[in-house]
Amino acid sequence: MDTLPDVEPLAILEALLFVSEVPVTMERIEEVLEGRSRAEIVGLIAGFQERCRQGGRGLLLVEVAGGYRLVTKPEVAPWVQRFRGTKPAKLSKAALETLAIIAYKQPITKPEIEAIRGVTIDGVLKTLVERDLIRILGRKPEVGRPILYGTSRDFLEYFGFKDLSELPTLKEIESLAPAAAGKETSDEAVGDAGQPG
Amino acid sequence: MTYRVRLEMFEGPLDLLLYLIQVNEIDIYDIPIAKITEEYLACLATMQELDLEVAGEFLVIAATLIQIKSRMLIPAEELEGEDLPQEDPRRELVERLLEYRRFKEAALTLDELESRQQLFYARLGELLPPVAEGPLQVSLSELLRAFAAIVQRAPQATALEIAPEAITVSERMVMVIDRLALESPLPFTTLFDVAGTRLMLIATFLALLELLRRGLVRARQSEPEGEIMVYRAIEGSGGDDGHPA
Secondary structure, eight states: OOOOOOOOOHHHHHHHHHHHOBBBHHHHHHHHHHHOOHHHHHHHHHHHHHHHTTTTTTTTEEETTTTTEEEEEEEGHHHHHHHHOOOOOOOHHHHHHHHHHHHHHOEEHHHHHHHHHTOOHHHHHHHHTTTTTTEEEESSSSTTTOOEEEEEEHHHHTTTSSSSGGGGEEEEETTTTTTTTSSSOOOOOOOOOOOOO | OOOOOGGGSSEEEEEEEHHHHHHOOOOSSSOOOHHHHHHHHHHHHTTOSSHHHHHHHHHHHHHHHHHHHHHHSSSSSHHSSOOOOOTTHHHHHHHHHHHHHHHHHHHHHHHHHHHHHTTTOOOOOOSSSSSOOOOOOOOOHHHHHHHHHHHHHHHOOOOOOOOOOOOOHHHHHHHHHHHHHHHSSEEEGGGGGSSSSHHHHHHHHHHHHHHHHHHHHHESSSSSSSSSEEEEEESOOOOOEEEEO
């Protein structure tokens, strides 16, 4: 690596977070900041968060979907919304119910979801796939090899979860999802294309 | 029944049933089946214009209710004799309702989180997503030309008598989708790598055309004579999903 000018690491961190369109993982920060320990970086992040919390700033540094990202403060939301010119679209009740079932019971097939909701879900499933909130985890090794669905990284971002373990625990729901974190997919489960970050 | 309900208000038959249980202040573990069946059917009767698919979903549960009701009417003695413990005919339905209710509540929580989260704005993605948008972006003649090149490269069929292989287009469709699920986009030619015989190549090509027609995959060619890339049309950018490994 060429010799780089001596720049305050906090400034570098701020720049990285600024240019990234997805949450930046700790691993990526370590890679780019070369030679800084994780503890140091954790300290930098905490320092940055502290600075944001002070008045006169419009940004926050949040931990979400396995990484860190800059977001605008809730109190400036009305102006950001005016600036962007669109109101964020909310998911329908049907979409949220379907998403909840997938989140807690993944990997799960379409017929299994339909059995719980008592309705067909073709349209809803298509919307969720198109919005990248769910993804295909593989196929269930049974007749018809139905597709297994699970939640995506965008799902975590969308609801502000660091990871799936942050899904709110609901009455009796743990017994339904013994392995919310350890996704047990069939042997045939397909991996993910593309690289993170 | 004094209240008016419209079926569009409900997310399905179970939602309606839960509503009826709630407004009648019924104990879900001890549902008066006769009463609830009557009310449920009365609600269905208000459906003037029938959306057949929706109606079907509501009717399935109506049938279930009627079946439970009739089983409840059979005197208990008649079922004895077999040494089976008496099972409440309502049990299965109650379990379904309870499970549905859990997720209905979970959905409400997600709804709140969504509203809260929508106050935080993040940078918008500027790069084009790897999933192709819009319809077919390569002409059919270009696709055919590319396919002709592949067929020409395939070994000539030798004059052996072989039992016809059972190759189906739908099988090849699954293969194409599976490959694209692993990696998208893929060069057109790569999709034909595994296929040996001409029959297989043709089946794969037909499968690709069918997938394009259904909008499940997309094909693009950035310049004339350039390589045709095939994209899956659904599923996002892939990548890390944030699940602990």
